[in-house]
Amino acid sequence: MRVTVDIVLFTLRPDGAATLEVLLVERGVPPYEGTWALPGGFVHPDESLETAARRELREETGVDDVYLEQLYSFGDPGRDPRGRVVTVAYYALVSPDRRPPEAGTDARAARFWPVAALPKLAFDHAAILEYGLGRLRTKLEWTGVGFELLPPKFTLSELQRLHEAILGRDLDKRNFRRWVAARDFVVPLKESRRTGRKPAQLFRFRGR
Amino acid sequence: MRVTVDIVLFTLRPDGAATLEVLLVERGVPPYEGTWALPGGFVHPDESLETAARRELREETGVDDVYLEQLYSFGDPGRDPRGRVVTVAYYALVSPDRRPPEAGTDARAARFWPVAALPKLAFDHAAILEYGLGRLRTKLEWTGVGFELLPPKFTLSELQRLHEAILGRDLDKRNFRRWVAARDFVVPLKESRRTGRKPAQLFRFRGR
Structure with a gap:
């Protein structure tokens, strides 16, 4: 063998x-x-x-x-x-x-x-x-795997696109944000990034 | 090899x-x-x-x-x-x-x-x-593995003893019951069993 x-x-x-x-x-x-x-x-x-x-x-x-x-x-x-x-x-x-x-x-x-x-x-x-x-x-x-796949600071839209890529299907934005909020693996930062019309808050993975 | x-x-x-x-x-x-x-x-x-x-x-x-x-x-x-x-x-x-x-x-x-x-x-x-x-x-x-290890109907005390056996340490009764209540893998039955002073409610695993 x-x-x-x-x-x-x-x-x-x-x-x-x-x-x-x-x-x-x-x-x-x-x-x-x-x-x-x-x-x-x-x-x-x-x-x-x-x-x-x-x-x-x-x-x-x-x-x-x-x-x-x-x-x-x-x-x-x-x-x-x-x-x-x-x-x-x-x-x-x-x-x-x-x-x-x-x-x-x-x-x-x-x-x-x-x-x-x-x-x-x-x-x-x-x-x-x-x-x-x-x-x-x-x-x-x-x-909430993904810290290897995203930059150290990311928007929730970027996190959602990562999840969609891995799951192979589109996710509802509001449900996704509720899902993230119910977990504690991302931490909001006091920073935002201008994306389109209004600034998007930045997040990091906890412990990273 | x-x-x-x-x-x-x-x-x-x-x-x-x-x-x-x-x-x-x-x-x-x-x-x-x-x-x-x-x-x-x-x-x-x-x-x-x-x-x-x-x-x-x-x-x-x-x-x-x-x-x-x-x-x-x-x-x-x-x-x-x-x-x-x-x-x-x-x-x-x-x-x-x-x-x-x-x-x-x-x-x-x-x-x-x-x-x-x-x-x-x-x-x-x-x-x-x-x-x-x-x-x-x-x-x-x-x-909540354990359906192989418990009878079809069991008390929360029996479930706690199972968890203690697997974890190899004693658990606090109130914390354990809170932990069980926050999950949905056991279902309360409309039955109880007399154990010691007062009757203890019986439960089953969901889907069994």
Whole structure:
């Protein structure tokens, strides 16, 4: 039996449009050569699972120094044409102002793809990505994830666009503001920013 | 690299004292022969991870037909003296009125141990068990887990004793009742049970 790691790494497109994106690589080797996939690869005998995930991410995409969290292990027989391979999936979020990815080792190309318009993915990576998206949405609901994805000071409209991007649907402005007010993860600042007709109050995430 | 599954299965002691227990087996084969461990074993080439977890649980302890949930994968080099072994841990809860476990295959004995008074455990199973306990406590906080552990109708005192058993500490009665009232996972019934001086109202879990 062989063990791999795969990484589901989300970001926002750095154009202010709040498009949720995921990091993919174009495979340069069989199986699925030329098909897009999550970055990842085999665990080396002497490294921990998380070390393997960080190494594969760095080697295949140039992305380094991110917060990683173990997501779930996928091990159905038949999920990999090379034989029995169990993969331990990791989840990561990176800031929209990160450097663009750079392909390396087994990856022919590395780029962010909008979650709403993905190419066909190798192996069972579509299911792994879907599981990662579920984790992101759950975290959003309970902890107001997003400090990795927004600037230190933001307006409630920016926060709402982030939530809409992650949930994949529009939210009612008044309901969203009520939802935020009932939680304590954002703190109002004594500052505002001119946006359109009137100034919008700025907020920060608590503890940041 | 080899892949195993291990199962962290919790229950309450069926004596009404709300003692949280975990299912352990005494290993009948090296390594760690004669030491207590979580039930588990190697994944067969043709079975899924969850199928392997159910099979090992049934073979080693006679416990069958439980709700299993994947917990976390542990894969540090050196965690197993046999070489590199990655284990996928599963989490389960069973009702206190289940049949007693029966040892089989690689297990010399199988029994429930109080979480507060565990023997020394093989491999990194103490860390896996601790992780499982963390999951149980998180679920308790968010979803009021426990319907597997209480009878269909219960008093708030019974619910409080369950929470105290899982959290491993005493709770203030008034704070606990306020906490329950602020959530919607229990429903008051138009029934009560005589306990001591005055009748205590009965509750059920919502949706059960």
